[in-house]
Amino acid sequence: MRRAALNLHVGSHVHSITGGSGFGETYDYDSLVQSQCTKIVVPQDKSNYWTPKLYHFNKQNASLTAMPNSFNIYYLVRGDQTGDKIKAFPKGLKMVAGDPTRKTYDASSHADQAISYVCLDYSGAHNGDPEWNERPNFFQHNCPNGMRAQVFFPSCWDGKNLDSPDHKSHMSYPVENYNNGRCPSTHPVHLVSLFYEMIISVDQFSYDGPGSWVWASGDTTGYAFHGDFTNGWTDSDLLQSAIDDCPNAAGNVADCPHLAAVMDQQAAAACRYPGEIVNEDIGDKFPIAVLPGCNPVWDGTGTKPACPSAGATPSLGGTQEKLATGWTEVGCIAEATNGRALTGAQLVDATGMTKNKCAQFCQSKNFKFAGIEWSQECYCGNSFSNGASSNTVASTQCSNSCAGNKFETCGGPQRLTLLTFDANGAPAPSVSVAPSSSVAVPVLSSAVVSSIASTSVVSSSKSLPTISSSSVVVVSSVASSASSVVVSNVPSVSVIVSSSALATSSAVPTADPATSHVLVPVPPITTASSAVVTPSAVSSAVPSPVHSDVCGAPPPAESPVVSSAAAAPPVATGIPAGWASAGCVSDNGHRTLNARAMTSDSLTVAQCLNYCTKEGFSIAGIEYGRECYCGNSFKNDGGKPLDNSVCRMSCTGQKDAQCGGDWALSVFKKTSNSSRRAVKAKHFGRHHPHNTF
Numbered sequence: 001m002r003r004a005a006l007n008l009h010v011g012s013h014v015h016s017i018t019g020g021s022g023f024g025e026t027y028d029y030d031s032l033v034q035s036q037c038t039k040i041v042v043p044q045d046k047s048n049y050w051t052p053k054l055y056h057f058n059k060q061n062a063s064l065t066a067m068p069n070s071f072n073i074y075y076l077v078r079g080d081q082t083g084d085k086i087k088a089f090p091k092g093l094k095m096v097a098g099d100p101t102r103k104t105y106d107a108s109s110h111a112d113q114a115i116s117y118v119c120l121d122y123s124g125a126h127n128g129d130p131e132w133n134e135r136p137n138f139f140q141h142n143c144p145n146g147m148r149a150q151v152f153f154p155s156c157w158d159g160k161n162l163d164s165p166d167h168k169s170h171m172s173y174p175v176e177n178y179n180n181g182r183c184p185s186t187h188p189v190h191l192v193s194l195f196y197e198m199i200i201s202v203d204q205f206s207y208d209g210p211g212s213w214v215w216a217s218g219d220t221t222g223y224a225f226h227g228d229f230t231n232g233w234t235d236s237d238l239l240q241s242a243i244d245d246c247p248n249a250a251g252n253v254a255d256c257p258h259l260a261a262v263m264d265q266q267a268a269a270a271c272r273y274p275g276e277i278v279n280e281d282i283g284d285k286f287p288i289a290v291l292p293g294c295n296p297v298w299d300g301t302g303t304k305p306a307c308p309s310a311g312a313t314p315s316l317g318g319t320q321e322k323l324a325t326g327w328t329e330v331g332c333i334a335e336a337t338n339g340r341a342l343t344g345a346q347l348v349d350a351t352g353m354t355k356n357k358c359a360q361f362c363q364s365k366n367f368k369f370a371g372i373e374w375s376q377e378c379y380c381g382n383s384f385s386n387g388a389s390s391n392t393v394a395s396t397q398c399s400n401s402c403a404g405n406k407f408e409t410c411g412g413p414q415r416l417t418l419l420t421f422d423a424n425g426a427p428a429p430s431v432s433v434a435p436s437s438s439v440a441v442p443v444l445s446s447a448v449v450s451s452i453a454s455t456s457v458v459s460s461s462k463s464l465p466t467i468s469s470s471s472v473v474v475v476s477s478v479a480s481s482a483s484s485v486v487v488s489n490v491p492s493v494s495v496i497v498s499s500s501a502l503a504t505s506s507a508v509p510t511a512d513p514a515t516s517h518v519l520v521p522v523p524p525i526t527t528a529s530s531a532v533v534t535p536s537a538v539s540s541a542v543p544s545p546v547h548s549d550v551c552g553a554p555p556p557a558e559s560p561v562v563s564s565a566a567a568a569p570p571v572a573t574g575i576p577a578g579w580a581s582a583g584c585v586s587d588n589g590h591r592t593l594n595a596r597a598m599t600s601d602s603l604t605v606a607q608c609l610n611y612c613t614k615e616g617f618s619i620a621g622i623e624y625g626r627e628c629y630c631g632n633s634f635k636n637d638g639g640k641p642l643d644n645s646v647c648r649m650s651c652t653g654q655k656d657a658q659c660g661g662d663w664a665l666s667v668f669k670k671t672s673n674s675s676r677r678a679v680k681a682k683h684f685g686r687h688h689p690h691n692t693f
Contacts, residue, residue, distance in 0.1 A: 013100065013216035013293050014053040014282050018071060020046030020232045024275045025316060029092035029162075032232040037271035041263050044235040049073055050228035051198050052100065052216040054149070055283060056205040057297060063287035064214065064297075068201040068602045068653075076193035077243055079155065079174055082182035084190035088239035089231040090157070093191075096167040097153040098226025100217040103300030105136045110178035111168075112136065114152040115225050120145035120199070122614045138222035142207035145610065146199050151227040153194040156183035167228075192243055196227045201602065211299065218295035238262070266396035272407050276316040319407035323419070327359045327370075330390060330418040332398035332411075335373060341388030341416060342371050342381035350376050350655065352404040359419050371416035374649075376403040379416070390418060413624070413662060572605035572657035575668065579609050582667040584647035584660075585621070585639045592638020593621045593629035593665065600626060602653035609668055621665030625649040629665065639667075 017023055022035030035046040051071065055064040077086050098115050106112045118134050119126075121144045126132040131141065139147065154171040161170035174181030174190075183190045202213060211220045233239050238258060246256040282292055291297070292314075294307035323329065335341055345365045349357065358378035362370035367380035369390075384390065398417050402410035411417045575581065586592070596615045600607060608628035612620040617630035644658075647666045651659035660666045 013218075013291065013295050014066070015050045015216070015228070016053060016069070016071065017048055017050050019048040021271055021273050021275070022046060022232070023048050023273065029230075029232065032230060033234045035232065036274065037267060038232075039268055039271050041265045041268045042238075042259055043264050043267060044238050044262060045233050047232035048228075048230045049196065051149075051151070051196060052224075052226065053282070054198075054200050054202075055214045055216065055291065056202070057212055057214045057220075058206075058287065059208045059211065061287075063289060064283050064291060065205070065287045066282060066284040067205060070199045070600065072197035072199070074193075074195040074197070076179070076195055078180045078193050079182060079190050084182055086243055087189060087191050088236045088243060089191055089233060090162060091231065091233070091236060092162040093157070093231040094163040094167060094229065095153060095171050096226060096228050097151050098224070100215070100219070100224045100226050102223045103219065103221055105223060110173035111154075112223075114154075114173065114178045115223070116150045117222060117225075118148040118150065119143040120148060122610050136223065138210070138213055138220070140210065143202055145203060147202045147213075149198040149200060149222075149225050151196045151198075151225060152179050153196075153227065153229060154178075155191050155193040156187035157189040157191050158187045159189040192239070194229060198225075211297070214291070214297050216291060216293075216295065218291060218298050220297060220299045223300075264396075266394070266399060269399035270396040270409065270412075272401065272409060273319055274407070276318055278314045279317040280314040319405075321354060321356055321405060321408065324356050324359050324363070326363075326421050326423050327356075327419050328422070329355070330420050331392035332395050333371070333390060333416050333418045334388065334393055334397075335414040335416055336384075336386035336388035339386035340379055341384050341386065342367075342369055342379035343385045344379075344381040346380070347378040348376055349378070350403055350650070353378060353410060354402045354404040355408055355410065355417065355419060357404060358410075359421065362419075363421055368421045370419040370421070371411070372402065372419075373400075373411035373416050374413075375400040375410050377411070390420075392418075572651070572654065572659075572666075574604075574606055574654075574657075576606050576609050576613070578613075578671055579620070579668050580671045582619075582669045584642045584644050584658075585634070585665050585667050586642055587621070587623055587629075587638050587663045587665050588636060590636035590638075591629065592634045592636055593619060593631035594635055595632070596630040598628050600628070600653065603628060603651050603659065604654040605651060605657050605659065605666075605668070607653070613670075618670040620668045621660070622651065622668075623660035623665050624662070625659045626652040627660070638665075 018039050020032050020035030020038045020040075022032040024031070032048065033046055037043075038046045040046075049071070053066050054069065056067050057064055080086050097111070099111075102112070113136070116134055116136055117138065119132050119139050119141075121132065123144065125144075132139070154168070154173045156172040156174060158170050158172075164170040170187075172184055172187035175184050176182065179193065179195075206212070213222070214220050215222075215224050217224050241258040242256055245258065278292075280292055281288055290308045296305035296307055298304050333341065340346075344367045345362065347353075347358065347361045353372065353376040355372060358370045358372045358380075361378055362368075362380035365380055367382055369381050369384075371379045371381075373379065393415070397412055398409050398415045399412040400410055402408040409417055572581065591597075595617055596612065598608075598611055603622070603626045605622065608622050609620050611628055612618075612630035615630055617632055619631050619633070621629045621631075623629065642664055646664045647658050647661045649659055649661050651657045658666050
């Protein structure tokens with residue numbers, strides 16, 4: 001999404017946004033809290049969170065490609081050791097951290113210190129090398145496991161203004177440090193601290209020297225990174241209760257009673273953005289010649305290049321495609337338990353599946369029912385087989401976005417989005433709707449899920465967790481980076497909330513977006529320590545509206561098949577040294593590999609295995625194409641050998657690799673011992689999808 005001033009229409013550069021679906025061309029707090037849904041698992045958090053998009057500049061042909069990224073958000077309870085009372089965000093608060101026009105660094109400025117980068121190298125090969133230390137601008141080399149861009153928001157409020165002309169003056173950083181300390185007298189109200197991490201897959205692109213990485217604003221130095229926030233909490237008291245009273249949290253939001261009572265993971269996973277986006281190519285699918293908007297590529301030296309010749313301002317367009325004539329959406333139904341519900345014909349399209357594509361395919365085969373499952377699988381029939389029926393279940397159980405349109409819903413785990421055709425335009429048949437509790441839905445045990453906004457909490461005996469999807473973490477009284485002053489021997493509070501991107505386009509709302517969070521007491525954290533959240537039950541991950549995440553097996557697009565199951569992709573290639581494939585095994589709702597978990601909308605086998613290596617485990621398993629689990633042994637009566645064809649899904653980021661299936665894990669085991677990497681700098685999570693429109 002491109003950011004503009006308040007009263008926005010088409011903004012100045014591309015941003016990614018997550019949170020409440022009430023985002024729009026213009027909006028305020030009142031409209032945001034009326035969002036139909038939110039990507040956050042705590043439904044009371046309908047805030048929006050923004051960061052710019054990072055592009056790869058190909059110096060050979062001067063083209064730009066938007067690089068995949070993920071998104072972490074942290075709520076940190078800091079400054080309480082000074083006697084300040086930490087408060088929840090006031091209703092309607094908006095703020096910006098960082099500056100999209102900055103090209104220099106002032107080491108004495110808290111605002112400049114609040115922007116930083118970490119080069120991820122899980123091998124530890126560059127530990128102690130100053131060229132790889134956390135820094136305020138781009139690195140002069142590539143990063144083997146991606147780069148983390150970080151922005152820390154000011155936490156001191158003037159107590160009067162919810163916004164200001166520059167979106168900053170009503171806020172201030174603490175006196176002592178940008179990420180801790182007491183508030184100045186001019187801004188006496190100490191709010192919970194907000195911290196973003198954006199993990200960017202720079203390792204997937206060549207590095208050809210300075211200028212290879214470009215922010216959407218045209219900046220090639222890295223100094224112009226920034227974040228926007230608009231509070232959308234509908235219940236400020238709930239957030240305050242989580243800040244004040246989460247005594248038993250231990251890496252699971254459900255351990256915080258205030259939040260556990262309201263969590264709705266299915267609803268977060270199923271949330272789609274229903275509004276408008278800008279009709280323009282932003283480089284997320286194919287390279288583009290110039291950045292959207294007036295943003296010439298510039299390193300800040302010499303005269304700023306002139307803008308490319310500007311065309312007409314791009315128009316806004318809807319995200320939802322109207323169903324073809326004669327077709328009606330019935331709702332979400334359960335797949336048959338002993339085969340397929342619809343057995344007439346089948347089409348799988350791993351990149352282009354939409355509701356209309358499935359409907360038109362089934363109509364061409366003379367079938368009146370069309371059902372879409374797993375984002376990309378289309379099934380047709382004139383009746384229901386194997387015990388299935390047209391009775392609907394809760395709409396949130398169809399949680400997968402369509403492979404060809406991330407704003408549409410295309411089924412879910414063992415769930416079909418059902419469409420029906422009537423050439424005469426008659427209404428859809430009357431069906432009964434089962435209560436949401438009547439049908440069991442598979443759950444994901446990741447502490448944070450990339451496509452939804454799950455919240456995790458860290459206990460007082462733990463340090464901050466490492467997360468694997470868009471997440472928000474709250475931590476108090478702790479410095480957050482190696483370059484900051486670390487406050488020791490002070491109790492801390494951590495809250496983690498994950499969320500996937502809601503939208504990305506040139507349209508920008510009047511208010512800044514926010515995401516949900518969870519808090520818990522934790523001890524002080526040093527710059528050399530990193531903790532991992534123990535996985536807890538979370539609903540199956542759901543693709544975010546923009547990022548291409550396909551669930552299921554990928555036969556060639558446009559190829560109709562009539563078998564009841566798609567062929568499994570080959571066993572992965574490119575397995576990291578020291579690991580070997582160990583086949584396909586069973587999983588269950590209690591999770592058989594339950595030590596650590598992460599998800600990614602661009603998951604590869606190497607990414608999962610490197611994650612488990614980093615966390616010190618000898619077994620890694622991949623499920624549903626995008627979920628990575630770690631452990632040292634199989635638990636909870638799982639790990640039973642299955643036929644290799646059951647692990648029929650490809651990885652979301654590696655289409656030629658076999659990455660599990662429905663309650664089935666593609667398993668990999670260590671063949672040799674390798675030491676766990678030393679952590680270079682304190683961090684609070686990674687690998688949370690952050691998508692762009």
